Amino acid sequence: MRRITAASAASLLMLAGCGSTDDEAGTSDGTIAVAASDTTCDVAKSESGAGTVTFAIANKGSKVTEFYVYAAGDRVMGEVENIAPGLSRELHVELAAGTYETACKPGMIGKGIRNGFTVTGSAAALTEDAKLAGATADYQRYVKSQTGALIEKTTEFVAAVKAGDVAKAKALFPVSRTYWERIEPVAEIFGDLDPAIDGREDGLEPGQDFTGYHRIEKDLWETGDISESGPIADKLLADVQKIVDKANSEPLSPLQLANGAKELLDEVASGKITGEEDRYSHTDLWDFAANVEGSRAAIAALRPALEEKDPALVKTLDEKFAAVEAGLATHRSGDGWKLHNELSEADLKTLSDQINALAEPISKVAGLVASK
Template identity: 70%
Template structure:
């Protein structure tokens, strides 16, 4: 079972020119040099192409609508220099169209499709020109971003502590303690992931599942240690992996706390965290060896809520009915998830029935629908 949250949009006409991509990846095809004024930018993704309807946009907010016409699940990114993520959409299953709104200052960027969700992807250039007033120039949006950064700081501080405890247990060969600390340390990671995902290869180095790793690349991070703890039951050779995890977490925390965030990231991050629940936690794919997916589910839900709460003053002013709906659906999802509490933690994914999982999935999909509207409200 794979559940995805989709936003239906109409197909736009595409014209194709071919541009070379990096690293020997297939070429990204580009269309006209500018989209219709104020309109969305169509992206036709397949297993071999990434056709973007423009190579140039005006500075400010741009909306990309990505249709997956291939046979593989794909992702779409807008990268700044160093593969810094300006906007992304993951888990676009074949036949679906997804949407993302991105705020882009003038500069040179790349659009990237990743069929199979691995590797460097199919890349093409995107030039952003002109000047714009940043969304953070609005006092309430600036306050929202500042408040969210305080949340990120509090969570990342604890992430450092709990990851160190987990790493120490792994290196000491204390399997029972490491197993107990694994879902706890990941809780703080999952809450800050919208910011952590900005930084190129650091996120996959920390959180990639085995099938997410491209051929020839080393598998590292939480899930490598998870497999050794629960499946091989031997972490005697995992000291270097544990040390690498700790080093990567320290680096990403430093970067996350120093990053300048667009208010759009809060909106996209709130939605992205729920998409992760729908595509990985509900299915049991994320923590497939430990089955501790509900710890991640709760962390994603709370991280999403924190982003929405930071934006609340803006949303109350611009879309009060949306705020009411969000409050109701967050409460409903929290109640549904809360029925699966087990002591201070959560039931294992394997302990939930198909009916339990369907109810959780339905509640997440119901919540994701109004959350998908927040970015457009912020971008007004």
């Protein structure tokens, strides 16, 4: 769950460097231009034919923004986050005939500035390509393995909280979150469950309760008193179970894998590098590593299709992933990682540069997957 501050905005300006600064970028060849500001979300078209739809979002405002395509019930069909002021990003999303909403989110909070969007007709699914069908099947198996571990470790974490075992709960907190962070783009598809599980206190909407992992994290590290945290822990486990059930039954598009791989790197830049995510425990490097692992898993599933279309890109991705993993490995501590507040500014700058270098080639994957 992201909320942009001045510190994270600086990281995102670098990460978004693969975007265009041209306000008219991507408006040809059927691409739908979106002009986003702090108060408006002007989508050039309100309808499209079925199949792969490409939006080119230019941020003309002063705040970092996001762009979403929602189906009924706020089910996320596609999203692009962390669009810094003055930059543009593209979103490729596969849509069947139906009624949708588009949304810009200035400041990356709230329900967004919404517009109706209609899709008509029919088109061959991307999964009619055998390699892309194989990619979604392989990734679905990965999601199933991660959700199984997520339930197991979250159950252990909740039991420790309810037993009042502060030391054990602290040890289990970053471990249980690892499995969540690896598949967060899938979890974020399902409306309000993500903020209930992973919302931060300063990112809450009016009337929204502070629940989930970070509420318990605050209790554990700020006061050390978890005597009244049982109901929050029970709710966390119930919400995680809902995510697990939905994630294991949700059919995914190859473009969701490609977009998710990039979103996980955006997660690193917007919260993990800056230390904003796990601000009480400082266990951000567990999340950092999990985000990178989840991104790599999505790319690994897509690898046969990518090698067919652009083997040079695959080689570059392998090199950049290896560089990030090698850089992160220098901050190992036992079976886990150093705390964020144990890293120097130079350490964080090196990690940030490595993530930026990986983000650029990963930003090309969705367009490649969408290409015929």
